[in-house]
Amino acid sequence: MEIPFAEAYRIKMVEPLRKSTREEREKWLKDANYNLFGLKSEQVYIDCLTDSGTGAMSDRQWAAMMTGDEAYAGSKSFFELKETIGRLTGFEYVIPTHQGRAAENVLFSHLVKAGDIIPGNSHFDTTKGHIEFRKATALDCTIDAAKDTQLELPFKGEVDCAKLEKALAEHAEKIPFIIVTVTNNTAGGQPVSMKNLRDVRAIADKYGTRIVFDSARFVENAYFIKTREEGYADKTIKEIVKEMYSYADGMTMSSKKDGLVNMGGFIATRHEDWYEGAKRFCIPFEGFLTYGGMNGRDMAALAVGLDENTELETIETRIKQVQYLAAKLDEYGIPYQRPVGGHAIFVDASKVLTNIPKEEFPAQTLALEVYLEAGVRGCEIGYILADRDPVTRENRFGGLDLVRFCIARRSYTNNHMDVIAAALKNVYDRRHEIKRGVKIVWETELMRHFTVKLERITE
Numbered sequence: 001m002e003i004p005f006a007e008a009y010r011i012k013m014v015e016p017l018r019k020s021t022r023e024e025r026e027k028w029l030k031d032a033n034y035n036l037f038g039l040k041s042e043q044v045y046i047d048c049l050t051d052s053g054t055g056a057m058s059d060r061q062w063a064a065m066m067t068g069d070e071a072y073a074g075s076k077s078f079f080e081l082k083e084t085i086g087r088l089t090g091f092e093y094v095i096p097t098h099q100g101r102a103a104e105n106v107l108f109s110h111l112v113k114a115g116d117i118i119p120g121n122s123h124f125d126t127t128k129g130h131i132e133f134r135k136a137t138a139l140d141c142t143i144d145a146a147k148d149t150q151l152e153l154p155f156k157g158e159v160d161c162a163k164l165e166k167a168l169a170e171h172a173e174k175i176p177f178i179i180v181t182v183t184n185n186t187a188g189g190q191p192v193s194m195k196n197l198r199d200v201r202a203i204a205d206k207y208g209t210r211i212v213f214d215s216a217r218f219v220e221n222a223y224f225i226k227t228r229e230e231g232y233a234d235k236t237i238k239e240i241v242k243e244m245y246s247y248a249d250g251m252t253m254s255s256k257k258d259g260l261v262n263m264g265g266f267i268a269t270r271h272e273d274w275y276e277g278a279k280r281f282c283i284p285f286e287g288f289l290t291y292g293g294m295n296g297r298d299m300a301a302l303a304v305g306l307d308e309n310t311e312l313e314t315i316e317t318r319i320k321q322v323q324y325l326a327a328k329l330d331e332y333g334i335p336y337q338r339p340v341g342g343h344a345i346f347v348d349a350s351k352v353l354t355n356i357p358k359e360e361f362p363a364q365t366l367a368l369e370v371y372l373e374a375g376v377r378g379c380e381i382g383y384i385l386a387d388r389d390p391v392t393r394e395n396r397f398g399g400l401d402l403v404r405f406c407i408a409r410r411s412y413t414n415n416h417m418d419v420i421a422a423a424l425k426n427v428y429d430r431r432h433e434i435k436r437g438v439k440i441v442w443e444t445e446l447m448r449h450f451t452v453k454l455e456r457i458t459e
């Protein structure tokens, strides 16, 4: 028989997990005001809230933690990190930051001014926040197909070149750069093809503007190019990464994702003027240029993590686990954003809890039910997260109402994936009995989902 696919690692250290009873979970959830962000991590059996900073480091990374140095200026670990990033991307200039949003803050402080327009493919929320905070506009140019959860496309996170070209034709002088997010997190971890990156480059060149890649999951994107795009099957992940960045002028990175570390970020670019400009903001916001908010040992572990994750065995193990979970959901008929992306499953709650009106937040209700079922914590990416309209103060019900289950890197086994799938199946099978949702009893004006207090509606 064919030898089945299995993980390209063995487990050397474990963190025991506590299982709980449904009764305990009922009480904990009530104490947390039916907000999953309010739970303590010990109250969760399998934590799928995020894949950010939640992965496991390798023995090589832990060894680098010991050999990293803690110099304020001229840290050896910084130069290891700079060398690795340069080798992988071709970018000469590197500024470390404490995480991805800090990289955005430092670079955008130099590049974005009031009245600017930054086109891109579904800007991540902190990216959009840093643009709007500077009174500029984040213009979404994602392909329309990304909004239809049931449509199967190999590269569903792409930039719509017609939309992008229109923006440049009309406002080129107001556009300091284009931002391309690889993979497109907001659209469900969906990849962008090499062809699309090349086309965006051609448009940028035509109008004389530059391109930043928001790079949190750049390795997952490279894996999808290798497995889905013609001409790349025989290329290594590192070759694909190198080609991807040949079409960019710079990058912002959240190392908590494809850097395989628990905290960190950076900016990298080929342009001295961007480096010189951004440098001025690194020092007051983050720290001196050779640590920028990171410990030396953490930069050393990041250098190893970037190298390790751009090896096929590592990234293949990661993506295949996410696809394993998706295949279980297919078997059970549970609707999610298709095809599954690189880091998470996004279950389409509006197609599951059809009895629950929008006003009672179906995705949040589904996330609560899955936690009660098996101690699995997902995250509502729906109407609560969408906040209220800043002018009318009405809830925004225009977008999708999803529950996201992120898979932490190298942390859970496929048995855990079976538990997540079974919990979803049990809730799915009794979906018609779930007739009432939740109501908001307390909320903040912006980003309310983190702290919102809810009550279950019981008639």
Ligand SMILES: *Cc1c(COP(=O)(O)O)cnc(C)c1O
Residues within 6 Å of the ligand: 052, 099, 100, 101, 102, 124, 126, 127, 181, 185, 214, 215, 216, 217, 253, 254, 255, 256, 257, 264, 265
């Ligand atoms: C996580 C993320 C960020 C922000 O990074 P942090 O490290 O959380 O600050 C930016 N863009 C994308 C696409 C991300 O996924």
